[in-house]
Amino acid sequence: MTDIKKRSDCPISSSLDIWGDKWSLLIIRDLMFKKECTYGDFIKAEEKIATNILASRLQSLEENALIEKLDHPDSKAKVLYRLTEKGIDLLPVMIEINIWANKYFSLPEDRKAMIKEVKKDKKKFIKSWIKELKKV
Amino acid sequence: MTDIKKRSDCPISSSLDIWGDKWSLLIIRDLMFKKECTYGDFIKAEEKIATNILASRLQSLEENALIEKLDHPDSKAKVLYRLTEKGIDLLPVMIEINIWANKYFSLPEDRKAMIKEVKKDKKKFIKSWIKELKKV
DNA sequence: AAAATAACTTGCAATTTGCAAGTAGTTTAA
């Protein structure tokens, strides 16, 4: 199902082999911003991922230990997805992409505001966000 | 030829729409490390990109102004590719990916050494590297 | 107990990737 073909030992290449497809980083983004998502939450996202692609990406991200499944406290029919530490550690990457995009695209206001915050004290921002994501 | 379909206004999504495929970031990596590359240099890279894919990615990266073509000083048969400022600005993203990968993969020694350097003073490292890349 | 939700699966078409074999202009070696 999922391919663990490493193209080389280069860290960029190895990383892309895991989350360098068209959708994985958007799934991770959702989890960074919302902390926990159900399958339906991902489906609702603006980019309109197809259900089969979502299922396959969730599986591969789980296999690669970037995300984990949790029982939903309210319902057996629902599943909660969450970032693992390995996934949370992608926050600095995510932030740098935001900063880059902020320079070359026009962003939604809430993101602009976030980047402004980041720029005040990047380390502090990351630290407190990670803390938030790790809260049970 | 190249698709400029923006899936949404999200900065992560917009960024991925430009360089979020399997190969673009590896091309950018080569240019970050070697400053200038010919078509043949890219072909020589460890990951073995197919010639047609390389041509199409180079074209789309150029269309999106991340890279530019230059005449080769020694030969009319050769072409030099180089990062634009927009491309160079991806250095922080590249570095954070390296740092992430350093935690979760085993890297080649030269990259490990680089990351060690980065960690001493990230801002300084980035600044001096950018300066190097911008040198004519 | 029937209808609606939630999380997927399945089948197939469209797009993208990958391979192998060109091609056209340029440079090198005999």
Next chain:
DNA sequence: TTAAACTACTTGCAAATTGCAAGTTATTTT
């Protein structure tokens, strides 16, 4: 000075991936 080699591509086709629409199964709600 000309043929072989090099450089940067292009082309054609097969294989893999993505995307769409329509299921399916297990809850949960009405």
